[in-house]
Amino acid sequence: MMGVGLKERRSGFFRTLSGRFLLLTVVFVMLAEVLIFVPSIARFREDYLLLRLEKAQIASLALLATDGMISAELEKELLANADVYNVVLWRDQIRQLILSSPVTNDVSATYDLRRATPLILLRDALVVLVDTQPRAIRVLGNPVQDAGSLIEVTMPTQPLRQAMLEYGLRILVLSALISVVTAALLFLAVQRLLVVPIRRVVRHMALYAEAPEDARRVIAPTSTVVELRDAEEALQSLQTQMTGALRQKERLAQLGSAVAKISHDLRNILTTAQLFADRMERSADPAVARIAPKLVGSITRAVSLCESTLAFGKAEEPPPRLSRFALRPLIDEVIEAEALDERPGVTCLVDVPMGMVLRADTEQLYRILANLMRNAMQALEATGKDGVIEVSGGESDTEWWIKVGDTGPGLPPRAREHLFTAFQGGARKGGSGLGLAIAFELVRGHGGRLELLRSDEAGTEFIIHFPKVDGLDAMVA
Template sequence: MGFFKSLSGRFLLLTILFVMLAEILIFVPSVARFRMTELQERLELAQLASLSVLATPDDMVAPELADELLDNAGVINIVLRRNEVRELIISKPMPAPVDETFDLRDASPMQLITDALRCLFAPDDRVIRIIGQPIKGAGLEIETVLYERPVKEAMRDYGLNILWLSALISIITAALLFFSVRGLLVRPITKVVDNMMSYRDDPADARRIIEPSSQIRELHEAEQALQDLQVALSQSLRQKARLAALGGAVARVSHDLRNILTTSQLLADRLEVSSDPVVARTAPKLLGALQRAVTLCESTLTFGKAEEPAPTFQKVVLRDIADEVLENDALRKTGDLVDFDRKVSPAITLVTDRDHLFRILTNLVRNARQAIEASKVAGTVTIRAEQIGEEIHIRVEDSGPGLPPRARDHLFRAFEGGARQGGTGLGLAISWELAHALGGTLELEATSQDGTCFLLVLPRKR
């Protein structure tokens, strides 16, 4: 059965079916036509027989001769109308009443087909009458009665011949098609599929990239596209491997650097209690700088781990999370420059990862607060949310100084966008990745000296 699921198997089956169908479409009309010719022939024979009677002086022949003429023509009686009055009849006693009469003069093709089919399925011993036009204008009408059986047998033989022939033709056609489809389609496709599988097993092996070789245009194009894809993929895999190696090196350096720095921190701690006033004064700055360096190393290490745990989706009430974020961030405030505000309806719920959403909002709120604090002008950070269709639009707005150009140019790019003293430039990059992992987007909606607005769009359902 598996064979008929293959492309060539399907083709074989369909070809046999279609050829058979075509043959049947030819078979029926040609059998009808055969019957028509056969009956016409009988009429002509009957007419010939009647002509020999006409040759006698008074249109009369001895009964034995009449019988012989009728037997020769294979009919039971003949009626030939020469003109309105002259009518010639030769006949034998009728063996049985006539079962059906067929007039060949004005039969439509459809009629002939039905008659032929009915004849094939009728009982064998019917007696039929046929009426036709005499040939060569030898009279007005000729009519003859005969047994249907010989006609029917001839039709059967003819039909069987056609059937055998069609079977043979369909087998030959199907076989030819089968082999050409195998050669033209199946084999090249198998080749491409084999190549895909071998490439999948080891994409790093450049020898496994396909060489387009098909002579058929469509397949050649497919091979070409596959080749392009494989070349690009192999390249990016190589690049990825290189970047991973680089990342590994950076992680190792960061790790060792952090250890060195913590040791230096311990040593620097002692400087604070130095009796030298200059040393004691610069010590806090040195400690601050060291702390920032340690933080940078630690963030690099965290980012290097890269694989965030996959989100676990659950239904959350947005307002609860917003409140928690703001309360947490308020604890880190220095001074009283920043006010927090939250405009979120308690009715807004969404199915998302609570922890991811918390981290995104924390990053955005912290950035906004830090910007305001750095500007030394009082301001507000607002979380605002609305539901639009199946999406939740969450805005984190502030009245701060706006994004510095460096941050704007490298927005959402790890390590590159940081323009803040002590920042690593990772917060926005991580938030962007988290938002995408949740099926959402994060973008900078507006920024100017009057403030900044980040827009986080999340799907309401998973």
């Protein structure tokens, strides 16, 4: 069991960033050492052969200096010192066998170092390493110090191969040592520069996930690595936005609970007021009889709004009840109810054909127009100057459209960024932005679109699109 656990820990280590980086470092360093090893072993073989030629030349010169008067033992010692079988020196176009001893094997190959290219040297070195049989080879080269035109030696391959193996082993051991040291240094550097900061980010993410509403748990960027710094700053921005969104959500939940309670009690109060308004309709006074229906209509809308608020709090917002009706009388009713034509300095212009009929929810469209026209009136009043509120409408083959515009100062940039978001799209100081958010949701419930057509120094204009055959109309038709 302990062996299995140790194996799992080892395999788990190499699944980490540090483990994989350590493994890759060792592999790449060893690969680099192998690429260095092959040329270096070829260079070692060339140097070994050149050294044999030089020693053989020295031995031949010693023999020439004594006019060949040396003993057989001395000749044998000279050849053994040069590690060759025989030496042939070309001088004055004459081939002279200077030193000689019995050759135990037939000459298997001849190597001319005068014409050897790097590729040939690499090939010949690998052949020597692979061939394990004792052989004899002939080597040709240029004598040093212009002692002749050519020197030729016959030598065994076993001492050469043994020397190459010992040299290669030293290279491999040194390469392994360099790999381990390099990998260790890079491992520590990666741990310090990457792994530790990444683990810090992960710890912050886990800590923040435990209580995302706590602003103290938002990460503070500290990394000096540019990429990690960017990641920390992006995470900080995300956490800050999420914390703000959660706080706003909590406030909205509390506000929704309070509104639901208020709407419940207000509905009861308005129901009582509706009973009194019904009695006023039966009054003999002409003025009271004329005003009573409007009062009843206003109270009915207020009761309906309270009931809709309660339904929204339960996430049970009913779909619009579609019917066909004339648009112009509804607009006139909104203007009269909001007393827009009675505001000093405010002029209402309506450009809607009297016979224009559309299909929508009457009460919801009333609320949409009331919110848009009320916002337009507030924008004009904020300027303290005379202005115009214009409502126009029309239709095409695929949709009905309604425009509501004003000659106010236009929307500020912040309001345009969060135009249809509750509590963020308020165009005036102290405004909640609920009007546009409600209008947007109601239009979308019809399968339509509410868009900002323009907003500049000349004023603001919204447009409502109601589809004729798409969305809810297509299902009802």
